[in-house]
Amino acid sequence: MGKLRSALRKLGPGLVTGAADDDPSGVATYSQVGAQFGYNMGWAILFSYPLLASIQAISAEIGTVTGAGLAQNLRRHYPRWLLQLVVNLLLIANIINLGADLGAMGAALGLLINGPVMVYAGLFAIICVLLEIFVSYTHYARILKWGTLTLFSYVAVVFVAGVDWTSAAYGTFVPNFTFDSAHAMALVAILGTTISPYLFFWQAGQEVEEQHRRHVKPLCVAPRRAGSELRRIRLDTMVGMGFSHLTALFIVIATAATLNAHGITEVESSAQAAEALRPIAGDFAFALFAIGIIGTGMLAVPILAGSAAYAVSESFGWVEGLDRRPREAKAFYATIAVATIAGLTLNYIGIDPIKALYWAAVVNGILAAPLMVVMMLISTNRNVMGKLAVSGRLAVGGWLATGVMGVVAIGFFLI
Template identity: 70%
Template sequence: MKRRNLFDVLGPGLVTGAADDDPSGVGTYSQVGAQFGYSMGWTLVFGFPLLASIQSVCAQIGATTGMGIAQNLRQHYPRALLQAVVVLLLVANIINLGANLGAMAAALALLLPGPIMAYVVGFGVLCVFLEVWLSYAAYARVLKWATLSLFAYVGVVFVADVPLWQALKGMVVPSFTFDREHAMALVAIFGTTISPYLFFWQAGQEVEEQHRRHVKPLMVSPRRAGAELKRIRTDTLVGMGFSHLVALFIVVATAATLHAHGVRDIESAAQAANALRPIAGDLAFALFALGIIGTGLLAVPILAGSAAYAVSETFGWTVGLDRKPREAKAFYGMIALATMGGVALNLAAIDPMKALYWAAVVNGLLAPPLMVVTMLIAQNRKAMGRLTISRRLAIGGWLSTAVMALVAAVFLLS
């Protein structure tokens, strides 16, 4: 068998991890860095194995069953549960789409002054066009190369004056004060990092990869399981590691610039970019703003696509980015509808930070029960055959679920 290079092995996990650092995530990490400096960096180090575990579970479900999360829910659990999950996911995704499109437009307006609403519409139309009309093979390559935009945030750190020892201490020494501000920051970080749309997307992309490579689900061809599960582990670990590393760079960059100069309140990713200019110079400002646009171009199609997977699988519609538009009209229609819903939110003049707040509420409440159901599917022999997840991955998945349940409880109490 031909040996595959690392870039060929990387796919759904890398793209999913990169999409986790969307403009709304950039805004969250910027606020944490500006408000608390380096002291909350440890949460991202702690969160890495949690996210990697649950995303590996989702990827294995897709690869093993040949079906997405919603389709597995449809087959093995009450329909009312599926409908509730999909409605909440759709609401959260559309709100996130609106916030991300608004952030991208605001970032572009910083670099190229112009009408923000025109930029919002332009980004929405561009994302729908690429997702609908590009072949899956070409689109997958576009998404993988788009992950390079995240290196903009690495560049910001190198043009800022970072006290290395203080930054490393924040990453490895837990520091937490039991007050409302720290509790909300904790919820914001975990709610931004472990989001339900990532579950649906990565499982769906594993199914897409099977169609692209013309191979059967692992439960049908178990001889391939060893190599495929190894690929999934590598892809997911690298993807989620990349995601958390970039998030750390954003926290460090804003801590070294904004926090160090007394700027403690950041309400958007674009505001973070603008605030960097007088402190860290034009290059840091430009890199940060370009990073927001690049991550948005990566995240918007994934938010819309995960919503389309969930809704289409619920109703039994034909799904797949490898399908021609005429073969999956409803699926592609949902991608366009979800994206245009995000555009419409910007027309409604809804406060983007309030929109993100309510998206976090929905995501935070949706994640724990969805993770419970996902773990049950992954350990269900009727769904997975003999390829149920390993004991080590089960421990990691259930630990992730318990932490998210605790985070949701902290959110409700705070």
């Protein structure tokens, strides 16, 4: 029992980052895949796990070795125009995702208790901003960590959904892919939703925050701690991304067993997926699904806004970090507020949330591959990382993930 508690204490940035990957827009994507293809695309979730785990571990190692986030490393070692391009694209994608997630959270609460959906979305935005600004990092990190438990609601849905476990296992472990636009688009959507640039920036930034909280130096300065620290990061990342992918797989299985099995093959939002479950799987499954949308949104919205704030602050050399008091990092916290409000505003000006999600996926897909190339160059560069440069299996996994996302980026233009 003591060893289990010790292992759980080591989980942090990786666990929270993985949970945030299953945000409401991700739920909508996985629900559509399950509704459209049944159990047959479950293997794609399994396929993406080592890719995301590798690149997230690399982003975390860059943060803990250099003591700086991704944008700051870009600023130090690469041309200014590249930094500005990456940060601007990240801001656009994050703001669109923020708008879609806040809208989905408002709609989910509206399904549960009725009432004004847009007011609910605004309240969620305000709560997330206030928590990030006024709650200390130590307490806020604990809130995010416990918030990952909301993902279990999707696991619970599966057990009341009447799953054909033989078909589900076959679809998960035996790749079944038809070379047509529908299957190709589904694969692009899964990978584009799963491997998102905001996760890279967040996890690297959180590793820097953890160093500040624990009052320890970056590993490039104190390499004696490297062995234990890198083991912690890899365990944290593997568990966090595994948790994320298991949840995504359960969402695909749940919607395959309910929506697809009853002829519903089109899902336009996570809230619609929850509503569609009610007549098929009952009120309990519907409520669990809707609660999960709100819970994962409360995780994802602060991380989307926070990753944007890290990127912008690091690019301008501003004081940044959730461990800072508001008066110490005014520009950092202002960026969090502005990004969240900008995302919320999209819900009030008539922008189609489905098209917004699509274009967010396009921007993420385009941005991910070149950013991953830069991350791999940073992480394998001994002038940056010293003797702790990434090598071996992790480097192979990172380059493989980068190559796959390069193909995905090309796929956005060909489909």
